[in-house]
Amino acid sequence: MSAVAAVRPTPPPKWRVVLIELVALAIVAVCALGVDANWARLLDAPANAWTYGGLMVRGLLNNPFATPFDEYWLTSLDFMWQSIAMAWIGTLIGAVLSFPLGFLAASNVVPRWVVFPIRLVLNAFRTIPDVIFGIVVMLPVFGLGPLAGALALAAGSIGSLGKLSSEVIEGIRPGPVEAVRSSGARGLQVLRWGVLPQVMPEIVAFWLYRFEVNIRAGAILGVLGAGGIGSLLSRLFDAREWDRIGIALFVVIVVTMIVDAVSGAVRHRIIAGGTSRRERAEIIASTAGAAL
Amino acid sequence: MTAVAPRAGVRPARPRPSWGAWSLVAAAVVMTIVTGSAIHFTLAPLFNSATRGWVIVRQFFEPDWGFLLTTIKPMGVTLATAVLASMVGCGLALAISLLASRVTTHNAVVYRIAKAILSILRSLPDVVWGMLFVAFVGVGSLAGTLALVMFNIGIIVKLTAETIDAVDRGPLEAADASGANALQRARVAVIPQILPNYASYAMYVFELNVRASVVLGIVGAGGIGQTIQVELARFHYDNLSAVIVLLFVIVFLIDQASQWLRRRLG
Numbered sequence: 001m002s003a004v005a006a007v008r009p010t011p012p013p014k015w016r017v018v019l020i021e022l023v024a025l026a027i028v029a030v031c032a033l034g035v036d037a038n039w040a041r042l043l044d045a046p047a048n049a050w051t052y053g054g055l056m057v058r059g060l061l062n063n064p065f066a067t068p069f070d071e072y073w074l075t076s077l078d079f080m081w082q083s084i085a086m087a088w089i090g091t092l093i094g095a096v097l098s099f100p101l102g103f104l105a106a107s108n109v110v111p112r113w114v115v116f117p118i119r120l121v122l123n124a125f126r127t128i129p130d131v132i133f134g135i136v137v138m139l140p141v142f143g144l145g146p147l148a149g150a151l152a153l154a155a156g157s158i159g160s161l162g163k164l165s166s167e168v169i170e171g172i173r174p175g176p177v178e179a180v181r182s183s184g185a186r187g188l189q190v191l192r193w194g195v196l197p198q199v200m201p202e203i204v205a206f207w208l209y210r211f212e213v214n215i216r217a218g219a220i221l222g223v224l225g226a227g228g229i230g231s232l233l234s235r236l237f238d239a240r241e242w243d244r245i246g247i248a249l250f251v252v253i254v255v256t257m258i259v260d261a262v263s264g265a266v267r268h269r270i271i272a273g274g275t276s277r278r279e280r281a282e283i284i285a286s287t288a289g290a291a292l
Numbered sequence: 293m294t295a296v297a298p299r300a301g302v303r304p305a306r307p308r309p310s311w312g313a314w315s316l317v318a319a320a321v322v323m324t325i326v327t328g329s330a331i332h333f334t335l336a337p338l339f340n341s342a343t344r345g346w347v348i349v350r351q352f353f354e355p356d357w358g359f360l361l362t363t364i365k366p367m368g369v370t371l372a373t374a375v376l377a378s379m380v381g382c383g384l385a386l387a388i389s390l391l392a393s394r395v396t397t398h399n400a401v402v403y404r405i406a407k408a409i410l411s412i413l414r415s416l417p418d419v420v421w422g423m424l425f426v427a428f429v430g431v432g433s434l435a436g437t438l439a440l441v442m443f444n445i446g447i448i449v450k451l452t453a454e455t456i457d458a459v460d461r462g463p464l465e466a467a468d469a470s471g472a473n474a475l476q477r478a479r480v481a482v483i484p485q486i487l488p489n490y491a492s493y494a495m496y497v498f499e500l501n502v503r504a505s506v507v508l509g510i511v512g513a514g515g516i517g518q519t520i521q522v523e524l525a526r527f528h529y530d531n532l533s534a535v536i537v538l539l540f541v542i543v544f545l546i547d548q549a550s551q552w553l554r555r556r557l558g
Contacts, residue, residue, distance in 0.1 A: 028379050034372030037434035037514075045438070048428040085327035092324060127544045129503045131510070132536055135524060136352055141338065141345030146331035216417035220507040223419060224524075227331070230419060234511070237423045249420065256415035266316065 052242055059243025060250055072244050076232065076251040082146050083228035084259065086221070087214035089150040094157025095207045101158065102165025102203070103191065109169060119166075126159030134221045149226030153214045164206045165199070172198045205267040212263050215256060351529035352536075359531040360538055363519055367538070370515035373437050374501035380437075381444025382494045386483075388445060389452035395464070396456060396478050410453075413446040422508040433514030436505060443504060444497045451493045452486060459485045492557045495550045502543055 032039075062069045103109050105118045134152035142148035172195060180194035222230020229252055236245045337345070390396045391406040421439035429435050463481035472480065509517015516539065523532040 024379065028376060031372040031376040031379075034368060035376055035433045035437055035514075036369050036372075037437060038430070038432055039434065041429040041432075041434055042438075045425075045428045052427060082330060085330040088323055088327040089331060089333060123544075124540075127540055127547060128536075129506055129543075131507055132539075135520070135532070136536065137345075137349060140348035143337065147333060147337075150331055150333070219417040220419045220510065223511060230417075233420060233423060237427060237511075240427070249416070252417075252420070253412055253415045257411055260415070269312075 055242035056246025056249065059246035072247050076248040079229045079232040080251050080255050083215055083218050086146045086150040086218045086228050087153060087211055090153025091157055091207060091211040091214050093154035094161055094210065098158045098161035098165060101162040102169060105162060105166035106169035122159050122162040125155065126163060130156030130217050131220050134224055134226060139224065139226065144225040146227035149218055149221040149228060152221055152226065153218055156217065157210050157214065161206060161210055165203050168199045168202045169195060201270045205270050208263045208267050212260055215259060348529060352533040354530055355533035355537055356530040357534050359534045363516065363535055363538065366516045366519045369433050370502070370505045373433050373440065373505055373515055374498060377437050377440030377444060378494060378498040378501055381441045381497065382448055385445045385448035385452060386490065389449045389456060390478050392449055392453040393456035395459060396482055410446065410449050413442060414450060418443045418504045419507055419511055422511040422513045426512045431512040436508045436513030436515055439508055439513055440501050440504060444501065447497055448493050452490055455486045455489045456482060488557050492554045495554050499547055499550050502546055506539065
């Protein structure tokens with residue numbers, strides 16, 4: 001019996017792992033040379049981060065009700081609100097436009113020859129970053145301002161929302177559709193009573209998720225002049241006003257966390273359905289924990 | 293044959309209207325009205341100033357392909373930045389995600405701190421990281437690489453930590469029973485389970501990085517985005533158009549390759 005215990009299985013060969021590690025290392029080395037970065041400056045980063053970070057914190061610690069700091073806080077909040085407004089309108093337009101496209105890109109709803117071109121269009125939209133829509137179409141036509149930003153976000157949202165919706169629609173259970181059809185429903189009636197109730201919660205959850213994404217994505221459009229927190233930050237960074245940057249970043253972090261927590265709770269409620277009071281308390285506790 | 297009693301008249305009662313759902317809809321409507329007026333929503337420019345805008349848009353249909361020869365270097369820098377940032381970011385993210393899951397980190401304080409830092413990381417957009425690192429290390433692709441690393445850590449840690457939360461507990465118990473310490477336990481019981489998902493997240497982040505490097509270049513962090521910024525400032529829309537088409541093709545190819553790989557991993 002003791003002889004059996006001494007026999008260990010031979011370990012799997014190590015050379016494959018070593019090979020993968022070597023290849024990864026080689027890729028990192030090649031790219032580190034290829035990025036053409038001034039690596040020496042990496043040594044300055046901690047000192048600079050410490051100095052500027054200190055200045056930002058000092059801006060935060062000033063009495064927010066004394067002039068001029070009350071003005072700084074109000075400006076940051078105002079621009080952040082503009083970012084949220086841009087993201088909301090952008091997401092809404094993207095959602096409305098992508099909704100029918102999602103159905104037209106689902107192979108269990110429409111024939112193959114419709115699905116193929118619609119998917120091609122959605123993929124093309126998904127590939128182009130929002131900022132390109134901003135540069136090419138929205139800023140020239142709508143001029144500088146948050147409206148152009150909102151429309152660029154809308155164009156950027158269509159592709160991903162359409163694709164996600166179509167995947168949800170393709171994943172439905174056929175039972176309800178058969179039931180509706182057997183009771184005499186046709187065409188749109190089947191979609192309304194057989195498909196829509198199954199897919200709506202998940203699609204709305206995707207819309208909310210996209211809203212969270214768009215609040216962040218709007219920042220770059222602001223840098224290009226489309227309003228929102230990005231335009232404020234780009235001005236402050238140009239002027240190196242570190243105390244104001246500290247305040248603006250604090251506002252961005254806190255507001256984004258609050259929006260994420262609220263949107264996350266609503267998404268959870270929509271997907272998971274109703275809950276008892278005790279479960280609800282647990283969810284609130286856990287989302288609050290996640291936000292911290 | 294027994295007669296079935298006609299029951300056509302008996303219909304189930306309509307469900308009561310759900311106050312929760314209607315208040316959500318009402319909140320969404322209010323939010324739309326308020327935000328719409330905040331950004332002065334109107335589609336009028338589409339008709340009024342469309343001609344002014346179309347002058348510019350039309351120039352995008354006449355791309356100057358010759359310009360692409362000068363974009364080879366910045367495009368290479370962009371791709372190298374994306375690869376490097378993905379690999380470094382993923383490496384750091386794996387370590388941090390072990391700290392950000394209750395399965396691998398029993399110390400509540402460490403776990404809370406890791407989660408808190410993660411939320412702050414995730415709430416800052418990629419551009420803001422770009423601006424910060426341009427200030428810290430100067431204009432150039434080093435700033436872009438560092439910004440992407442931070443951006444990647446935020447995304448991968450969130451996804452990976454959630455995957456770790458859901459691992460099968462059997463191997464963990466086996467490792468505990470044989471006396472493994474925290475690191476050995478993570479090495480033999482957790483990482484093998486999450487590896488396919490983790491690799492898939494890494495590919496996903498690489499896709500995002502190629503797009504994000506456009507954004508980062510605009511704030512001075514190097515690569516093809518810087519080229520776009522310069523051409524935009526010079527109003528050379530024909531050059532800009534060629535760059536955008538090239539970018540579209542490259543992003544599309546990378547997305548397809550990455551999705552093919554991810555399907556195989558999943």
